[in-house]
Amino acid sequence: MRFAIDLGFDFGGLGDGFLDSGLSFLALGFMALLYSGLLFFVLIVLYKLYLGTLKRTFDACSPENCEMNSPHLVWLNLIPIFNLYWIFLTVIKLANSVKKEYAALGISRECSGGYTVGLAYPICFSVSLIFSLFSLELAYGVIAVGFVCWIIHWFQVGKFLGIIKKRKQSWMLPPPVSPTNGQGTRMYIHKDGKLYGPYPIELLRKYVQQGNFTTEDLACHDGQNWVTVAEVPGFAPPSPQPPFDDVCRALV
Incomplete structure (x- = not known):
């Protein structure tokens, strides 16, 4: 009888341990899911801001220099899978548009249009998908490099946009004066x-x-x-x- 009581007590303690472990596992899973969702939301917001900078740069370029048929097509980069292709096209067209606009505005400083670093970050993100099948550590390292390239490209494009807008503002003059002394406009x-x-x-x-x-x-x-x-x-x-x-x- 004593053996049965002791045995029952031991099983009861073991059951409580399993219950506590299960609750702890669920809590950790919920927290991980919550933080992952928050991180995903922040990245989406940052990516939309980045794409907004690209769109404004296309808008700042003259129609004859803008290689993107419509700057609104930049938002196609929000479509999963498809953006793996479209971001390359966007970066290339943006670089060419900026270089043409620099030449048209007579800006003498050298301009790459963000071509190199702009292509580097989508390449890193694409390669990381392949590396994740073999080594997560290597994939995370490539993602980190791609993230740095993405931030650099964002700042580069913002700088190009500022230079273009500043040059165009210097060309925006008040309407010419029409004097009354017969000299004309x-x-x-x-x-x-x-x-x-x-x-x-x-x-x-x-x-x-x-x-x-x-x-x-x-x-x-x-x-x-x-x-x-x-x-x-x-x-x-x-x-x-x-x-x-x-x-x-x-x-x-």
């Missing part, structure tokens, strides 16, 4: 990265004739749109002066 001229003016049409025509400006230099005729001097309304290229020999021949 005044023009701003952009030449070799510098702004000149405003000049009346007559004075601008004189400067072109003297060689200070050319008809291919950019001019602002309405405060917003830039055209060549030759395309300025009311401007006619100065007629070329006849050669000296022709003048002498005419006098004879």
Whole structure:
């Protein structure tokens, strides 16, 4: 009888131990799931902010320089699996668009458009999926490298965006003044990265004739749109002066 009681007591203690272990395991699993969900949410928010920076950079590029048909197509990178392909295309098109915009705005500094580091991070994330089949430690290491490259690319694109917007803002001038002294509309001229003016049409025509400006230099005729001097309304290229020999021949 004593043996049965002792045996029953031992089984009861063993059952309590299993119950406590099960509850602890469930609690740990719940906490792990909670932290994983929170981490996933934070990464999604950061990734959306990153894609927003890419979209704004595409928007800042002129239509003729933007290689993405629509900047809104950047959001396709939120589609799982498909984004493994689309992010490569996005990075390449963004780099080319930024380089074209730099050239169009006359920005002389070198610009890679974030091409190298932009391709490095999706490559790392893609390779980590393969490495995870063999070694989780190696996969985590590659993911860490990819995460660093992603942050660097984000900051690079943000820097490109700031430079483009700053240069375009320097070109956004107030509407030219139309004086009442009969001189006509005044023009701003952009030449070799510098702004000149405003000049009346007559004075601008004189400067072109003297060689200070050319008809291919950019001019602002309405405060917003830039055209060549030759395309300025009311401007006619100065007629070329006849050669000296022709003048002498005419006098004879």
